[in-house]
Amino acid sequence: xxxxxxxxxxxxxxxxxxxxxxxxxxxPAPVPETTPAEIVPDEPTRVLEPRSAAPAEPAEPTLxxxxxxxxxxxxxxxxxxxxxxxxxxxxxxxxxxxxxxxxVAVLYHSNAEAAAALEAELPGITAVQCDVASRAxxxxxxxxxEQALGRxxxxxxxxxxAQQKLFTDxxxxxxxxxxxxxxxxxxxxxxLALPGMIRRKAGRxxxxxxxxxxxxxxxxxxxxxxxxxxxxxxxxxxxxxxxSGITVxxxxxxxxxxxxxxxxxxEDKAALAEETPVGRLGTADEVAKLLVFxxxxxxGYVTGQVFGVNGGxxx
Numbered sequence: 001x002x003x004x005x006x007x008x009x010x011x012x013x014x015x016x017x018x019x020x021x022x023x024x025x026x027x028p029a030p031v032p033e034t035t036p037a038e039i040v041p042d043e044p045t046r047v048l049e050p051r052s053a054a055p056a057e058p059a060e061p062t063l064x065x066x067x068x069x070x071x072x073x074x075x076x077x078x079x080x081x082x083x084x085x086x087x088x089x090x091x092x093x094x095x096x097x098x099x100x101x102x103x104v105a106v107l108y109h110s111n112a113e114a115a116a117a118l119e120a121e122l123p124g125i126t127a128v129q130c131d132v133a134s135r136a137x138x139x140x141x142x143x144x145x146e147q148a149l150g151r152x153x154x155x156x157x158x159x160x161x162a163q164q165k166l167f168t169d170x171x172x173x174x175x176x177x178x179x180x181x182x183x184x185x186x187x188x189x190x191x192l193a194l195p196g197m198i199r200r201k202a203g204r205x206x207x208x209x210x211x212x213x214x215x216x217x218x219x220x221x222x223x224x225x226x227x228x229x230x231x232x233x234x235x236x237x238x239x240x241x242x243x244s245g246i247t248v249x250x251x252x253x254x255x256x257x258x259x260x261x262x263x264x265x266x267e268d269k270a271a272l273a274e275e276t277p278v279g280r281l282g283t284a285d286e287v288a289k290l291l292v293f294x295x296x297x298x299x300g301y302v303t304g305q306v307f308g309v310n311g312g313x314x315x
Contacts, residue, residue: 085102085103085153085154085204085295086102086103086104086105086149086150086151086152086153086154087102087103087104087105087149087152087153087154087155087156087295088104088105088107088142088145088149088152088154088155088156088189088193089104089105089106089107089155089156089158090107090130090132090156090157090158090159090185090189091107091108091109091132091157091158091159091160091208092106092107092108092118092127092158102124103124103126103148103149103150104122104124104125104126105125105126105127105128105144105145105148105149105152106118106125106126106127106128107128107129107130107132107141107145107159108127108128108129108130109129109159110129112129115127115129126144126145126148126149128141128144128145128148129141132159132181132184132185132186132188132189133177133180133181133184133185135188138185138188138189138192139188139192142189142192142193146196151196151200152193152196152197152203153197153202153203153204154203154204154205154206154295155189155190155193155203155204155205155206156206156208156291156295157185157186157189157190157205157206157207157208157230158208159181159182159185160181160182160185160208160226160227161177161178161181161182162220162223163178163220163222163223164219164220165219165220165222166219167219167221167222170221170222174222175222178222178223178225178226179222179225179226179229181226182223182226182227182229182230183226183229183230183233186207186230186233187233190205190233190237193205194241194246197241197244197245197246198241198244198246200245201244201245202245202246203241203244203245203246203247204246204247204249204294204295204299205234205237205241205246205247205248205249206248206249206250206251206291206294206295207230207231207233207234207248207249207250207251208230208250208251208252208253208291209227209228209230209231209234209250209251209252209306210223210224210227210252210253211252211253211254211308211310211313211314212224212227213226213227213228213229213230213231213252214228214231214252214306214308214314215314216228227252230250231250231252231306234248234249234250234304234306235250235304235306238303238304239304242303242304247294247299247300247302247303248303248304249294249299249302249303249304249305249306249307250305250306250307251287251290251291251294251306251307251309252306252307252308252309252310252314253282253287253308253309253310254276254282254308254309254310254311254313254314255272255276255281255282255310255311255313256281256282256283256284256286256287256309257269257281257282257283257284258284261281269281275313276310276311276312276313277311277312277313277315278311278312279311280311281311282309282310282311286309287309290307290309294307
């Protein structure tokens with residue numbers, strides 16, 4: 001089993017339009033490994049509170065006689081930057097870059113050393129441990145992210161695991177764990193992010209599936225099923241949340257050149273490149289740039305779509 005995460009480097013132009021602040025304040029694509037491995041959890045249950053975030057003050061109760069609803073409370077220690085969105089990305093322990101004006105919180109698995117290095121290298125990054133398969137862990141991590149960011153404008157559900165195994169050899173536990181991490185984890189985070197987005201009548205939700213979720217992969221039935229489920233979740237949620245000003249889109253990468261392909265020989269990579277119409281493998285940066293566009297103001301009329309970043313391997 002290997003982690004289905006990749007480096008997303010947010011590198012957008014500073015002049016990109018952004019959300020107006022509120023009155024109250026302010027991945028490689030899953031590439032199947034050739035060697036089967038044991039399933040490992042994508043996210044642990046322990047949550048690290050952001051260093052600079054103070055506990056949010058409880059909201060004042062709304063008087064019955066008041067006709068207007070109470071404004072959404074914001075944590076006092078983490079104002080949303082006026083020049084950019086706030087982004088929460090699951091599955092980010094392999095590296096997330098911060099765009100100019102963006103505040104980013106990353107939910108990561110067990111690579112605490114890499115997460116600490118990421119925080120030191122990129123200002124504005126907050127790393128939080130989380131087990132996306134656990135609702136309780138997701139709730140704690142989401143609250144920590146909100147304390148650090150002020151709010152969540154963009155959710156990128158990128159965490160995942162994968163495994164190569166004959167369908168007849170997949171155990172019920174392996175099947176359930178694959179669904180819990182790759183599909184139910186997205187369900188948890190979407191449910192936690194949506195209330196605030198609905199109140200603000202704005203938001204972006206991005207899921208990261210796989211070309212195997214579109215076509216199915218031999219010896220990866222449970223993985224393909226979970227990734228196909230993400231596509232269904234994306235399309236249905238886009239219809240439901242469109243009237244609230246929220247867009248929901250999916251990116252389905254193909255063969256992406258990352259450290260996850262370390263087990264592939266040069267000959268293997270050359271063969272994969274030859275099978276790809278554009279004649280090469282993709283890069284994590286190419287996937288990230290599409291995610292940045294979909295998270296931005298210019299993608300406001302794009303929703304419910306599945307974008308294949310696969311060099312023409314799936315058409």
